[in-house]
Amino acid sequence: MKFPGHRKIKHYFPVSAPKPELPRFEVDPRRDTYVVGLDQVIVDVVAKVDDTFLQQHGIGKGLSNLVEHDKADRIYQQLLSLGAISDHFAGGTIGNTVHNYSVLADDKSVLLGVMSANITLGSPAYHYLCHTSSKVDLNHLQAVQGDVGRGITLITPDGERTFVIDPGDMDQLTAAGIPAELVTNASALVLSAYPLRASGQPIIAAMQHSLQLANKAEVPVVMSLGTRHLVEELRSSIQQTASQHVQILAMNEQEAEALTGQADPLLAAETILEWVDMVLITAGADGLYLCGYTDEALKRETSHPIKSGSLADFNRYEFSRPMLRRDCRQPLKVYSHIDPYLGGPERIANTNGAGDGALAALLHDMAANHHHRQLQPMSSKHEQPYLAYSSFAQICKYANRVSYEILVQFASRLSKGLPEREDSLEEAYWER
Numbered sequence: 001m002k003f004p005g006h007r008k009i010k011h012y013f014p015v016s017a018p019k020p021e022l023p024r025f026e027v028d029p030r031r032d033t034y035v036v037g038l039d040q041v042i043v044d045v046v047a048k049v050d051d052t053f054l055q056q057h058g059i060g061k062g063l064s065n066l067v068e069h070d071k072a073d074r075i076y077q078q079l080l081s082l083g084a085i086s087d088h089f090a091g092g093t094i095g096n097t098v099h100n101y102s103v104l105a106d107d108k109s110v111l112l113g114v115m116s117a118n119i120t121l122g123s124p125a126y127h128y129l130c131h132t133s134s135k136v137d138l139n140h141l142q143a144v145q146g147d148v149g150r151g152i153t154l155i156t157p158d159g160e161r162t163f164v165i166d167p168g169d170m171d172q173l174t175a176a177g178i179p180a181e182l183v184t185n186a187s188a189l190v191l192s193a194y195p196l197r198a199s200g201q202p203i204i205a206a207m208q209h210s211l212q213l214a215n216k217a218e219v220p221v222v223m224s225l226g227t228r229h230l231v232e233e234l235r236s237s238i239q240q241t242a243s244q245h246v247q248i249l250a251m252n253e254q255e256a257e258a259l260t261g262q263a264d265p266l267l268a269a270e271t272i273l274e275w276v277d278m279v280l281i282t283a284g285a286d287g288l289y290l291c292g293y294t295d296e297a298l299k300r301e302t303s304h305p306i307k308s309g310s311l312a313d314f315n316r317y318e319f320s321r322p323m324l325r326r327d328c329r330q331p332l333k334v335y336s337h338i339d340p341y342l343g344g345p346e347r348i349a350n351t352n353g354a355g356d357g358a359l360a361a362l363l364h365d366m367a368a369n370h371h372h373r374q375l376q377p378m379s380s381k382h383e384q385p386y387l388a389y390s391s392f393a394q395i396c397k398y399a400n401r402v403s404y405e406i407l408v409q410f411a412s413r414l415s416k417g418l419p420e421r422e423d424s425l426e427e428a429y430w431e432r
């Protein structure tokens with residue numbers, strides 16, 4: 001487990017203790033620190049098109065359009081004949097997140113989903129496996145006869161991305177195949193709201209089952225919302241799932257507005273904190289917000305400039321560490337915001353997956369906390385049952401930094417971790 005922050009100071013985080021045995025790729029739930037992701041396994045097929053292509057096929061721009069296999073195949077064949085397909089990447093919003101987590105933490109994660117039983121060269125399943133970190137344990141994927149999902153990613157000249165999702169067998173994940181011990185010993189269970197639109201498909205029950213397992217074992221559940229129209233479509237079901245089963249929600253500002261009716265991320269966060277314990281809201285060129293709870297007696301005042309928006313002095317206690325609301329004697333809502341790292345890249349290669357990257361950073365910090373608590377239970381860091389190792393403010397910095405890394409590369413998944421020590425002029429970024 002790599003340490004998630006404070007890169008320039010010596011710390012007592014036991015990261016370099018020699019491993020007594022040969023490393024194993026398969027997660028051992030009694031010994032390893034890992035997060036579990038449950039997702040629709042999807043390969044992103046990237047193609048450049050113009051707007052008329054979208055109109056011709058009746059595809060909603062900027063959305064994730066779930067279509068019938070025959071229609072998706074017609075689109076795919078047309079793109080092939082036009083020579084418009086540039087790449088195949090492993091995708092799926094949670095697949096991306098656990099892959100990024102494993103790259104950042106240099107440690108294991110588990111992906112629960114489906115995989116084709118018979119894989120041929122060049123098939124969607126083949127591309128998926130080629131582009132997934134070897135630290136993501138794929139031993140618990142369930143075999144299906146058909147293909148994994150295909151996410152045709154249509155890029156229009158304005159840089160906007162539109163998905164055409166051919167589900168294949170991606171929704172055939174069954175509850176019976178969910179390995180209970182893996183879920184109940186995880187640092188976190190992470191899933192998205194996307195499977196909620198697969199009504200009548202086995203993945204809904206698989207999702208419910210894993211949520212119940214995690215809730216019973218008090219494993220933090222993290223849910224990312226996917227995309228705005230999904231939230232508009234499934235608002236009440238998402239709200240209900242969140243307040244019953246989820247501790248941490250992640251979304252962008254449009255999804256936050258669709259969920260709460262509040263266009264202002266701070267006001268949206270204030271509402272969302274009535275349902276869950278922590279919320280990450282990414283806001284594109286406006287950076288990101290991390291909001292949650294701490295105990296009144298444990299609050300820590302920021303040394304950063306105080307900010308006001310729709311809430312006055314909202315970041316005053318952003319140096320506090322996040323807690324579950326129920327663990328606070330006197331819960332205090334804490335809000336933190338950060339502008340994009342270095343003001344954002346000079347040239348953005350791709351914004352797809354920037355939010356998934358930010359969430360991976362938050363998961364890394366949470367898993368590091370879990371890991372440290374196992375190794376140093378008497379440490380003062382664990383006098384209270386904190387949700388994460390770092391403060392709200394520090395996690396914001398880390399999440400923002402990771403998003404930047406995605407923005408400057410073409411793919412939506414990280415291909416390498418962050419530098420151990422930042423060499424840039426902004427080296428001071430990591431110092432307090």
Ligand SMILES: Nc1ncnc2c1ncn2[C@@H]1O[C@H](COP(=O)(O)OP(=O)(O)OP(=O)(O)O)[C@@H](O)[C@H]1O
Nearest residue numbers: 282283284285287288340344352353354355356403
């Ligand atoms: N135009 C931009 N300029 C500077 N930084 C940006 C820009 N767009 C995104 N970012 C950075 O990336 C982070 C995440 O971006 P965004 O809010 O677009 O995520 P998202 O819509 O959830 O992405 P996805 O769903 O594709 O993963 C932001 O919090 C910010 O740090």
Ligand SMILES: Nc1nc2c(ncn2[C@@H]2O[C@H](CO)[C@@H](O)[C@H]2O)c(=O)[nH]1
Nearest residue numbers: 040042064091092093151163194353
């Ligand atoms: N799980 C899931 N991921 C999706 C869906 N639509 C788009 N994505 C993924 O979202 C990612 C970008 O955040 C891409 O890599 C897409 O594969 C969907 O319906 N389900």
